[in-house]
Amino acid sequence: MCRPSERNSIYFSLFRLLAVSAVLSGILFVIVNTVTGYYIDTYYSNPKYVEQKNKEYIAKLQEHVIAYKLTAKNLKELTTWVKKQKILSIQLYRNKILIYDSDYPNEENLEPENMDTSSFSRKQYYPVTFSDGQVQVHINGMYDYRIYTYSFIIELILTFVVFLMLVLIGIRKKMHYIRQLSDEIGILEGGNLEYEITVTGKDELAALASGLDSMRKSFCEQVKLEANLVQENQKIITEMSHDLRTPLTAIMLYIEIIKKGGYKEERQLIEYLDKIDRIAHRMKQQTDNLFEYSLIAENTELLSETTESYEVVFYDLISETCNYLEQNGFKTELSGGWSNEYIEVNLDCISRIMDNITSNIVKYADTEQSIRISNLFSENMLGISFENHVKAIRENGDSTGIGIQSIKNMMLKMNGTCISEQTDALYKITLMFPCVKA
Incomplete structure (x- = not known):
């Protein structure tokens, strides 16, 4: 919340109101005194x-x-x-x-x-x-002495009353605004978070109203975020239930065949056991991803963040990622320079995000096409994107999306954004972080 300048402060406004009221009252006193004196002299000098x-x-x-x-x-x-x-x-x-x-x-x-x-x-x-x-x-x-004295007293009283009325009229506007803010806060307390707080002027009250409205907006975003998280959780649980039911059915089928001796030779038995093993490992990977996602989603505490330059945070991580991908048969292309602007991140989350992205690339990217890694710069934001071609035939089955959702949750906790885009042939994920002062 920005502090108003001294010229826009309530103290200066009150001083200005008092000064203007005093000047106007003084002018009124001079006019009334002159007119009264003229008529008194005219009558009593007769x-x-x-x-x-x-x-x-x-x-x-x-x-x-x-x-x-x-x-x-x-x-x-x-x-x-x-x-x-x-x-x-x-x-x-x-x-x-x-x-x-x-x-x-x-x-x-x-x-x-x-x-x-x-x-x-x-x-x-x-x-x-x-x-x-x-x-x-x-x-x-x-x-005429007594009438002069009485008229002078009446003029002073009249001047004071006018001065007081001018001050009260000036203050009345602020009091009306305070009552308006009180009523609007009552509306927010009633649960209507979509109601905007009225911001009028540039003084401390306006700064307070602006702060309240910003808090309202933040709270609305938090409520919407929590609602989206609940919806995403329900969606992922539904998808996971379906994804786990299919391999479990296959395992039960193979076990039933083995129990009844429905194989011709030992080689076929070993083949069935290998299939059960692959399905079990895939299920373990899915459950591990779900467990990691649930830990991130349920952790509502603020992350311990570190302020470092963008280059310090990502230079070594990107180098290690490129080396790992090249060892797994991928070609990498890095574009964009390194910025010295500072970002605020949780280093443990950054490592987990990079591991998750690398794992998805190894699983689903086409080794025949290059992995394009780009450093991105925009106004008050820094980030990095990964773009790859998707395999025509996936050996590991379809993705449940839990890993991407985990990345989004971790980015959100660091006040960043994660955008994933996919077409038939291309997949792109972009991470953006707000710039901060060192």
Whole structure:
């Protein structure tokens, strides 16, 4: 399973989602804050609204002065009242002279200062009657302060909600994919191994899904392989039963003739015994082949494999095979060079495979024709093939196919392939191995 790049990882995708959500939320906050500020300024800066609020607070101040019988000199009580309002500042004038400023509450003895008449007339003043006489009050109210504060809090909440929704929408897609994978795994658990796992994206989840699908495919191939092996076993057992029944019948017939003395002379008796001996040896060879096949088929453990170059594995084996065949009257032709690419094999299985191929050639190949041995090279695969002409008349009877099936099983356990092809005159077997890194 390939590890995804950092740019395609879930961590980077989450960081990107958070960054984009933060930027979009920030843009929304700026827009909403600007629009809200514009409408607040437009409404709360209206002169009629300001005049109305000023009169409301002047009325409250007058009620407070009357209730507590304050004079214009009770500065602490005035300061306390202004602080309770939180959004006000006031200035008291008597005879156009500033006598109190709430912005400087600790200045109890303000120096009398005559106000310029034009400056005084530009401000809005409201009369308030204290116990010691009437004064003119100028009031400054930050009436939009509270609404600004409330709107700012609402804007922050709205921005956070939008940010959270964007993040959840982005995560929702991944969560939907995780639930989909969970459902698909449930389908596989139910036994439907043909159902393909959905692979979406290039992150860790996609890599996990790809790994699950690869595992599903491998398991399907394993199930099919086991089914094929069972079918092959049944076929071979059926064929062997037939092949053993025929020679057994012949042996029983010859034994019955011998027991009843149905021979004319001793030479004929020896001939019958020789036939029984040949049939018995052929049956022994068949049972040996069946025993070897059963050992390979039942051995499900992983073979101990060795990584070697193709030339190291096969050079000596092919040389010995050619020498053995030539000693048995065959001519051999070797084609193709030797590769230094590496393959992973079990050396004991390779020796048994070569012995089996050599034995079949000796039994069934025509000595009048050459045995062609070829080294094969293809993309990511290396192999060897043996091609021979088949004898017109077989002295050893028909083949049961057990040896070839044993070769195929051993090749399969080494992750290789074995392909056998036969026509009326030619027989060819090809062994292919996947290339590996040293």
